[in-house]
Amino acid sequence: MKLNRRSFVGAVAATTLAAPMVRAAGHGKPRVVVVGGGAGGATAARYIAKDSDGAIDVTLIEPTRTYYTCFFSNLYIGGFKSVSDIGHTYGTLASEYGINVVHDWAVGVDRDAKTVTLAGGATIGYDKLILSPGIDFIDGSVAGWDISAQNAMPHAYKAGSQSELLKAQLMAMPEGGTYMMVAPPNPYRCPPGPYERVSMVAHYLKNNNPTAKIIVADPKAKFSKQGLFEEGWNNHYAGMIDWIGEEFGGGNVEVDPGAMTVSIDGEVTKADVCNVIPAMKAGRIAEIAGVTDGNWAPVNAVDMSTKADPDVYVLGDASQQGDMPKSGFSANSQAKVCANAVRGALTGSRVFPAKFANTCWSLIETNDGVKVGATYEATDEKIAKVDGFISATGESAEVRKATYEESEGWYTGITSDMFG
Amino acid sequence: MRRVCSSLSAVVLGLCLSAASAHATETGDVAKGEALFNDCKGCHMVGEGAKNRVGPHLNMLFGRKAASLEGFRYSKSLARAGANGLEWHADTLSQYIENPRSFASGTRMSYRGMKDEADRVNLLAYLRTFSDDPSNIPEADPTATGTDHTVDPEILALEGDVEYGEYLSSECTTCHQTSGGDDGIPSIVFWPEEDFVTAMHAYKDKVRPNPVMQMIAGRLNNEEIAALAAYFKDLEE
Numbered sequence: 001m002k003l004n005r006r007s008f009v010g011a012v013a014a015t016t017l018a019a020p021m022v023r024a025a026g027h028g029k030p031r032v033v034v035v036g037g038g039a040g041g042a043t044a045a046r047y048i049a050k051d052s053d054g055a056i057d058v059t060l061i062e063p064t065r066t067y068y069t070c071f072f073s074n075l076y077i078g079g080f081k082s083v084s085d086i087g088h089t090y091g092t093l094a095s096e097y098g099i100n101v102v103h104d105w106a107v108g109v110d111r112d113a114k115t116v117t118l119a120g121g122a123t124i125g126y127d128k129l130i131l132s133p134g135i136d137f138i139d140g141s142v143a144g145w146d147i148s149a150q151n152a153m154p155h156a157y158k159a160g161s162q163s164e165l166l167k168a169q170l171m172a173m174p175e176g177g178t179y180m181m182v183a184p185p186n187p188y189r190c191p192p193g194p195y196e197r198v199s200m201v202a203h204y205l206k207n208n209n210p211t212a213k214i215i216v217a218d219p220k221a222k223f224s225k226q227g228l229f230e231e232g233w234n235n236h237y238a239g240m241i242d243w244i245g246e247e248f249g250g251g252n253v254e255v256d257p258g259a260m261t262v263s264i265d266g267e268v269t270k271a272d273v274c275n276v277i278p279a280m281k282a283g284r285i286a287e288i289a290g291v292t293d294g295n296w297a298p299v300n301a302v303d304m305s306t307k308a309d310p311d312v313y314v315l316g317d318a319s320q321q322g323d324m325p326k327s328g329f330s331a332n333s334q335a336k337v338c339a340n341a342v343r344g345a346l347t348g349s350r351v352f353p354a355k356f357a358n359t360c361w362s363l364i365e366t367n368d369g370v371k372v373g374a375t376y377e378a379t380d381e382k383i384a385k386v387d388g389f390i391s392a393t394g395e396s397a398e399v400r401k402a403t404y405e406e407s408e409g410w411y412t413g414i415t416s417d418m419f420g
Numbered sequence: 421m422r423r424v425c426s427s428l429s430a431v432v433l434g435l436c437l438s439a440a441s442a443h444a445t446e447t448g449d450v451a452k453g454e455a456l457f458n459d460c461k462g463c464h465m466v467g468e469g470a471k472n473r474v475g476p477h478l479n480m481l482f483g484r485k486a487a488s489l490e491g492f493r494y495s496k497s498l499a500r501a502g503a504n505g506l507e508w509h510a511d512t513l514s515q516y517i518e519n520p521r522s523f524a525s526g527t528r529m530s531y532r533g534m535k536d537e538a539d540r541v542n543l544l545a546y547l548r549t550f551s552d553d554p555s556n557i558p559e560a561d562p563t564a565t566g567t568d569h570t571v572d573p574e575i576l577a578l579e580g581d582v583e584y585g586e587y588l589s590s591e592c593t594t595c596h597q598t599s600g601g602d603d604g605i606p607s608i609v610f611w612p613e614e615d616f617v618t619a620m621h622a623y624k625d626k627v628r629p630n631p632v633m634q635m636i637a638g639r640l641n642n643e644e645i646a647a648l649a650a651y652f653k654d655l656e657e
């Protein structure tokens with residue numbers, strides 16, 4: 001590798017050596033503990049381990065041995081992917097990157113002692129703690145539903161067994177049956193997610209149960225990529241989907257998981273499948289750590305450190321950072337900014353300006369993909385959107401097909417970026 | 421992927437760079453904007469329950485077509501501008517409130533104009549809070565005017581600074597695989613530097629079509645593109 005060193009480097013370096021550096025106090029290598037091995041956590045752990053070349057001790061705490069990505073889980077429901085296509089394990093992170101992967105739940109955080117307690121009883125010390133626990137649901141946000149009803153009325157908004165359950169229920173629907181979705185209020189993970197799911201369910205039904213109906217009760221007045229989805233639903237699934245927004249009482253919903261009924265603005269409907277996606281909040285460990293304010297954990301845009309504690313960082317869905325949607329792409333992007341900052345703080349490596357990006361692809365029907373994306377910068381108040389784009393309505397079939405193929409490439413890219 | 425510039429002490433370089441947040445992003449001060457809005461309140465409402473008064477209500481203003489609210493009687497001048505495709509975004513709104521009469525000569529908005537640019541940025545930051553939030557509707561209008569993401573040249577240690585390129589590359593590897601796999605998304609490893617730089621500038625100048633790449637390249641400056649080219653040229657996995 002040939003480097004063209006500029007002449008002033010030496011001089012600048014000499015005068016800036018006194019910059020602050022947090023060193024691990026009283027024990028050998030600096031220690032980073034990452035809680036949650038999803039889009040944010042796996043990426044952060046991998047980048048810190050990879051770029052510090054063994055100078056930082058990285059522990060990743062994640063209860064499941066196989067992580068099923070929520071991204072592409074709708075494509076699984078539509079029949080475009082198998083379960084194994086969306087499952088990923090942590091072997092490479094441990095063997096190739098030297099990350100200490102611990103399959104357990106974090107149940108406590110002592111920010112004074114700087115330790116994390118695991119369900120199994122162990123206590124792990126940290127210099128920097130990164131939490132990326134994703135979301136939990138707010139019980140009671142949909143009247144009649146709590147987490148104990150998730151078998152009768154699945155959310156499938158954490159992927160894995162819930163996705164399989166929802167798909168099994170969809171396949172078992174009687175001819176001409178009714179699939180109902182209760183869509184979530186803002187903010188929630190993956191703004192286009194519920195509507196991509198509607199598209200994938202419609203795709204399945206069109207091919208297997210064409211007289212079935214889909215009813216969506218939505219507490220929102222509008223949703224992301226609405227024009228694109230509505231165009232696609234008209235083109236591909238005319239007459240099958242009934243979206244009831246806020247204006248028509250879509251927010252006034254009560255479910256009865258025993259009777260399998262849904263009341264929308266007083267009108268009761270019997271559902272064959274009822275997919276309830278409740279309101280969301282930060283994964284519980286963020287609250288236990290005392291870094292949340294309300295439902296989410298406020299963070300500083302430059303490095304994702306929490307407002308509550310400079311040594312505790314929150315990534316991804318659980319964070320309240322400003323303009324980025326809660327997505328896997330966003331969590332992955334935030335993780336890399338955070339990894340660079342954490343590494344700089346612990347080893348004095350170069351810290352570069354924060355840059356963030358996001359793109360959300362959605363599949364509406366076979367080879368009919370659309371996307372929305374933006375770039376963001378760190379400001380004093382928040383991560384702020386500076387530029388963006390969205391697929392246009394009326395695009396050609398070739399463009400839509402290329403967009404779908406691009407999403408396949410992205411999936412391979414991001415999962416190798418997370419898991420090595 | 422191995423660290424490539426081990427010949428230079430990472431610590432030394434790190435310290436030159438940690439002062440590197442030399443990017444000025446304009447978001448505006450919402451609280452100051454709220455105070456400035458007092459001048460507008462006589463005619464305009466904004467926020468929950470806002471209705472059209474002497475002037476139209478200002479909820480969901482950003483991204484709105486000019487003169488498009490039902491039930492409000494606009495001047496001919498603004499109605500025509502709307503029919504011609506005028507939309508309200510940070511830039512058009514700023515021009516309008518700077519000098520309403522010069523922007524739309526027949527406007528009924530009897531406001532002399534807000535000359536101070538910082539004031540306009542703050543006022544618009546306040547009004548922006550009553551339009552769609554990009555975290556919920558990613559395609560909603562931006563909340564900041566990004567500047568070219570410049571890093572002070574004094575801090576860039578190297579021409580085609582490989583270590584900076586490695587950091588920047590993390591944005592690429594969300595989609596492009598470092599292994600060189602190319603299903604759906606092309607490979608970008610081992611390109612000759614010149615080709616890489618040319619391609620990125622073609623996206624930046626919107627000569628090449630892909631909107632994701634136009635967006636990503638659009639905010640990379642020359643040094644950053646050079647850094648990426650230098651990094652990807654010899655990438656080792």
Ligand SMILES: Cc1cc2nc3c(=O)[nH]c(=O)nc-3n(C[C@H](O)[C@H](O)[C@H](O)COP(=O)(O)OP(=O)(O)OC[C@H]3O[C@@H](n4cnc5c(N)ncnc54)[C@H](O)[C@@H]3O)c2cc1C
Binds near residue numbers: 035037135197328329
């Ligand atoms: C149906 C659907 C479709 C989606 N499609 C897309 C898409 O196309 N593109 C996109 O970018 N995003 C998509 N998303 C959003 C994306 O999945 C999330 O935004 C992303 O996973 C967030 O990353 P995270 O790291 O915050 O949380 P997660 O990826 O959810 O990871 C959290 C991890 O933390 C673990 N955990 C939680 N609590 C603890 C604890 N106490 N101790 C230890 N571990 C813990 C969990 O087991 C989990 O593995 C979709 C989401 C859904 C539901």
